[in-house]
Amino acid sequence: MSEAEEKSSEAGEKLDPSTHFAFEHKIFSVPGAHFKLTHGSREPALYVKLGEIQGAVPVSSICNEFNIDEESNDAELLRTITGSLKFVKEIHPGDSIPTELLTGEASWTIEEVHRMVARGRITMQLVSWLSGSEEIITNSGELEAIASDPETKEKVQSAFKEIAKKLGITKDDVIEKVDDIIRELSYIEALRDHYNLIRKINSNIDTLKVVYRRDRGMMEDLSRIHALITPVIQAFDRSFDEVDAQTCEVLTILKNFDPTVEFVRRTRDDLHQRFMVWDEMVKGWKNLMPEEGPQVERQLKETYRFLAQNFMQGQSWRLGNM
Template identity: 60%
Template sequence: MSEKRDPSVYFAFTHKIFSIEGAYFKLTHDTREPCYYVNLGEMKGAIPTKSICMEFGIEEDSSDARLLGTIGRALKYVREIRPNDSIPRELLDGSASWSIEDRHREVAQGRITIQVISWLKGNEEILLNFSELETIANDPQTKEKVQEAFRGIAKSLGIRREDVVSKIDEIVRELAYIEALREYNAKIKKISTNLQRLANIYRRDRSTSEDISRMQVLIEPVLREYDMTFIDIDAQTCEVMIMLRNFQPTIETIRRKRDELHQRFMVWHDIEKKWEKLIIEEGQTTERLLKETYQFLARNFMQSQNWRLGGV
């Protein structure tokens, strides 16, 4: 018999409807409504979570009802939830429930290192180029300068050097997720670049060429919006002293922006993977993906761009 899980940490449902093999919660493609998907032979049935209590006689003040009320918020952070999955950490303590790579931490560490050192010179700066960050991080003088800066910052703030180090480490941990998202943003941008390449390849195919033009109209403002979000984050995290003086608000701001971007990027997951594998050339595989991409962009971004499409 499996161990009973804590419903304050896990989606530990008790009603038998949640014990159906292979069942899961996910947002619908069209309305983005949270639903409970169950296998019905060769088909899948989707039950809106808001209807489950009434349909299956679940008491409104029960643990299952409270967990169902959490599903919609939880699906902002994960693409799919199965009964007994852990509740996303964003809802528990504000930390991220998704993983990042060491390189993202290294970039964030390098960025903050540059800011700390440049504080000594009275002119803080931001470097986003990884090779530049790596060069500076490997400079033997960097460690000595960082320690000197830590002492100076601690004195300026009237706190212990150890507290400065601890707070900067936490800021680095949070900014590492922003760097992971920045990297993913570059992958989404590559789709736009590849659309331009395909526009040249298909320039004599009127129908495909027009579809690509419409896709470009849809994707370009989305990419600009993403870029503006990163510019905003960089502007709010460009001065180490301000971040340390307003430490908790800074952490909250980074996490809020992290969650906003992650939620926006989740919708790209499947289509981005397909573009990553695509060989950019004329052919049926490319044309199928172009059609799928047009449907994806229209489904997710058409509403705000209808006025522009009329002029294409």
């Protein structure tokens, strides 16, 4: 719960059930009550303490278990829980409903560097559009240098004027739409940054195949891990390639602005959801060097278990498989 929501709760103010999980039934006011996906089946459940143990009640059965009217606000909020857990790992009564479900905007934050990369990328497209040959650049250092060049800024202003003429709208309209698409693409850049941590795990596996090349048992384990992680990496690469391809021509973006924003947001939500399951695995590899040792070998066992549970070949990824 945010600070504002905590203050509102302390002051006795009633939260709006259209924007918050403002439950009324007393089961939701039990201290520590919260929603999350169960570990095994990944089913949305309400977790409450029952004495010394923590119990999990499937969201699908809460109304029957606690005599909650199917037409009540509580029942409607319970139906919202399932979709909300695609965007956050835990939900506590009183929390805000994720903005992805309310306005389409992301509920998570990004860093300024990601906005800078997105702005530099669009700036490069605007400048190259004037020369008739658009190109896409994602290297942050190169993009920063291009965007800060005074000559580049002049070319961008010229591009705004030319595009406004072509589309029959004002220069201010063009600038506003460009700012909007930069904001949307900033989240893609944040996800691309996070994806590099997953790619690092893959590169560590490749390095360890060299390190353990004389250990038959470890080589078999590494080969199994490689076989499971390779199609996952390929699928992530395709997702980024697709969003890059759909946003590589600035004039096309502006001509098809609403569908493009919708596509970028859909890709953002899909990638964010798929990345959430990797958080613990990324953390486990964070401070490990790809070298022979018991800690690395333990992490490799965890990695195989994780991949086998979530990405077994022949099984398409979905939330329920996490």
